[in-house]
Amino acid sequence: MKNMTAQRSKNLVTHLFLILFGLFFLSPFLWLVSTSLKPDTELFLWPPKWIPSTLMWSNYPDAIGYFPFFTYLRNTLGITALATIGVLLSCPVVAYSLARIPWKGSKPLFGITLILMMLPYQVTMIPIFIVFKKLGMVGTNVPLWLPAFFGAPFYIFLLRQFFMGLPRELEDAGRIDGASEMRIYSRIMLPLCKPALLTVALFQIIGSWTDYQGPLIYLSDESQYTLMLGLSSFLTQHGAEWQMMMAANVMITLPIIVLYFVVQKAFIQGITFSGIKG
Amino acid sequence: MAANDNVAGTVKTVRAAKRGSSSYERKMSLYGFLFALPWILGILIFSAYPLVMSIYYSFTTYSILDPGQWVGGGNYKDLMADGTFWISIYNTLYYTFISVPLNILVGVGLALMLNTKIRGQGIYRTIFFLPSLVPAVATTIIWLWLLNPQFGLVNYWLEKIGISGPGWLGDEHWSKPSLILMGVWGVGQAIVIYLAGLQDIPQDYYDAAEVDGAGTALKLRHITLPLMTPVIFFNLIMGTIGAMQNFVLPYTLTNGTGSPANSLTMYVMYLYQNAFNYLKMGYASAMAWILFLIVALLTVLIFITQKRWVHYQGKE
Numbered sequence: 371m372k373n374m375t376a377q378r379s380k381n382l383v384t385h386l387f388l389i390l391f392g393l394f395f396l397s398p399f400l401w402l403v404s405t406s407l408k409p410d411t412e413l414f415l416w417p418p419k420w421i422p423s424t425l426m427w428s429n430y431p432d433a434i435g436y437f438p439f440f441t442y443l444r445n446t447l448g449i450t451a452l453a454t455i456g457v458l459l460s461c462p463v464v465a466y467s468l469a470r471i472p473w474k475g476s477k478p479l480f481g482i483t484l485i486l487m488m489l490p491y492q493v494t495m496i497p498i499f500i501v502f503k504k505l506g507m508v509g510t511n512v513p514l515w516l517p518a519f520f521g522a523p524f525y526i527f528l529l530r531q532f533f534m535g536l537p538r539e540l541e542d543a544g545r546i547d548g549a550s551e552m553r554i555y556s557r558i559m560l561p562l563c564k565p566a567l568l569t570v571a572l573f574q575i576i577g578s579w580t581d582y583q584g585p586l587i588y589l590s591d592e593s594q595y596t597l598m599l600g601l602s603s604f605l606t607q608h609g610a611e612w613q614m615m616m617a618a619n620v621m622i623t624l625p626i627i628v629l630y631f632v633v634q635k636a637f638i639q640g641i642t643f644s645g646i647k648g
Numbered sequence: 649m650a651a652n653d654n655v656a657g658t659v660k661t662v663r664a665a666k667r668g669s670s671s672y673e674r675k676m677s678l679y680g681f682l683f684a685l686p687w688i689l690g691i692l693i694f695s696a697y698p699l700v701m702s703i704y705y706s707f708t709t710y711s712i713l714d715p716g717q718w719v720g721g722g723n724y725k726d727l728m729a730d731g732t733f734w735i736s737i738y739n740t741l742y743y744t745f746i747s748v749p750l751n752i753l754v755g756v757g758l759a760l761m762l763n764t765k766i767r768g769q770g771i772y773r774t775i776f777f778l779p780s781l782v783p784a785v786a787t788t789i790i791w792l793w794l795l796n797p798q799f800g801l802v803n804y805w806l807e808k809i810g811i812s813g814p815g816w817l818g819d820e821h822w823s824k825p826s827l828i829l830m831g832v833w834g835v836g837q838a839i840v841i842y843l844a845g846l847q848d849i850p851q852d853y854y855d856a857a858e859v860d861g862a863g864t865a866l867k868l869r870h871i872t873l874p875l876m877t878p879v880i881f882f883n884l885i886m887g888t889i890g891a892m893q894n895f896v897l898p899y900t901l902t903n904g905t906g907s908p909a910n911s912l913t914m915y916v917m918y919l920y921q922n923a924f925n926y927l928k929m930g931y932a933s934a935m936a937w938i939l940f941l942i943v944a945l946l947t948v949l950i951f952i953t954q955k956r957w958v959h960y961q962g963k964e
Binding site: 380381384385387388391392394395396397398399401402405413414416417418459460463464466467468471472473474475476479482483486488489490491492493494495496497498499500501503517519520521526551555576579580582583587598601602605606612615616619622623626627630638641642 | 673676677679680681683684686687688689690691693694695697698699701702705710712754758761762764766767772775776777778779781782783784785786788789790791792793794798799801804833836837840841843844864889892893895896899900903916919920923924929932933935936937939940943947
């Protein structure tokens with residue numbers, strides 16, 4: 371009996387803390403949505419008003435009219451699709467070679483992969499920019515997706531760990547039957563690592579969608595801009611029209627949050643898997 | 649059972665036979681190489697060559713427009729005399745040394761609370777995780793509005809409890825704390841990793857401790873926290889590397905200026921300005937290598953302290 375009351379009061383304290391912190395994490399979202407639906411006359415009220423007197427749904431189409439939203443959307447989708455196809459084609463093959471094919475190069479190559487995961491992006495950023503500049507590709511979106519076709523250390527690491535966990539017998543059976551390595555890979559091993567591939571695809575989709583630094587460096591013509599560049603130039607051009615900015619913000623952030631809810635499980639798995647289970 | 653043993657036996661024989669044959673080994677080497685070829689090319693084109701060139705550029709005045717001149721250690725010497733360089737180092741270390749421990753504290757604390765059998769766990773988890781999905785540029789816009797000194801929600805709440813709020817991002821003394829606050833908002837991904845770590849702790853340990861009469865505090869101190877140290881260690885390393893390279897938030901918050909009074913000029917931002925605004929690619933390359941050294945040094949230091957505080961299961 372005494373134990374139960376103690377447990378209950380402990381739970382109460384936990385709830386209290388979680389609610390307090392929860393408010394800190396949640397209220398910016400509520401404020402974002404609230405502001406995006408306000409008439410401009412209610413933006414600067416003091417005390418702030420949570421629920422607008424009229425819900426200005428028109429802020430959303432208006433915000434779209436403020437900047438070439440659909441052009442930026444198309445650009446972003448194009449880069450995201452190409453980069454995702456790139457990592458899905460390149461990374462699992464390499465990971466398979468590192469994890470399952472007995473050859474001399476696999477160990478040193480894995481070591482290099484680990485080192486490259488630690489290397490700051492800034493160290494190679496400038497020479498890679500100069501190479502693309504010399505190739506005449508600065509100002510196009512090619513530098514934003516082409517490298518994905520040559521593998522990315524983090525995804526290769528993640529997929530290798532996954533391949534390592536699959537039973538040896540699978541490919542031995544294939545080899546006894548005389549199947550080629552390519553066939554064993556594409557027919558037996560690749561279908562088995564669908565969950566890991568989904569994780570990689572998700573990371574890349576979010577990575578490309580939210581990338582700011584890459585487009586900032588490589589794109590100069592506004593017709594080439596991505597949503598993130600559009601959003602930041604929206605900020606510099608219409609900084610005082612908070613309701614429009616928040617409407618644009620919701621439209622650009624929402625797809626990622628929806629994606630999260632659709633594939634929540636794979637997401638969490640991916641994060642923990644990449645974090646410590648390696 | 650017998651059939652399985654048989655198959656396993658055959659497989660072992662076949663494997664042994666194949667290992668012995670050099671034609672098999674040659675075949676595997678070829679396949680291994682071909683499968684890894686995209687990445688081998690990737691390393692050569694996007695890592696090895698740029699690394700060599702980056703070292704070379706750091707000793708020149710390369711600027712894209714002109715091939716530049718060999719200046720030896722000139723860039724490094726100029727950096728030592730560059731006031732903005734030192735300000736950016738100070739800002740970056742300030743940010744890193746406060747935000748990384750703070751994020752670990754908040755992250756572990758919230759993970760511990762979320763790990764108790766409590767109602768609405770799923771809702772809490774979602775709430776804490778969501779902000780880490782918000783793109784950095786979007787985060788910037790949300791917080792610029794929340795931290796607005798005149799009309800922002802934060803100062804309104806502070807006023808309600810009798811505190812007159814500061815100018816936040818507009819005040820050079822409060823701009824870095826603002827940035828740190830925004831970082832805490834994105835702690836959700838780390839919480840997920842801590843939670844996974846917590847769920848890996850065997851229940852037996854707690855059962856045994858309870859038999860010995862240990863209370864909540866003792867269990868936390870002698871079981872949970874020690875067994876969490878590998879995960880905390882991982883987050884400490886990744887957090888430090890990430891914080892040292894913080895770019896998008898300070899850049900978009902200040903439209904690339906680092907204002908007020910350079911208080912938000914972070915190291916990587918100043919590197920970017922040198923490379924792409926002033927086209928001092930050689931100078932920026934030298935900065936990149938100094939960054940690499942600082943990050944490597946911090947990582948090594950954390951690794952050295954590892955023996956003192958990181959406990960690995962089954963290694964004691």
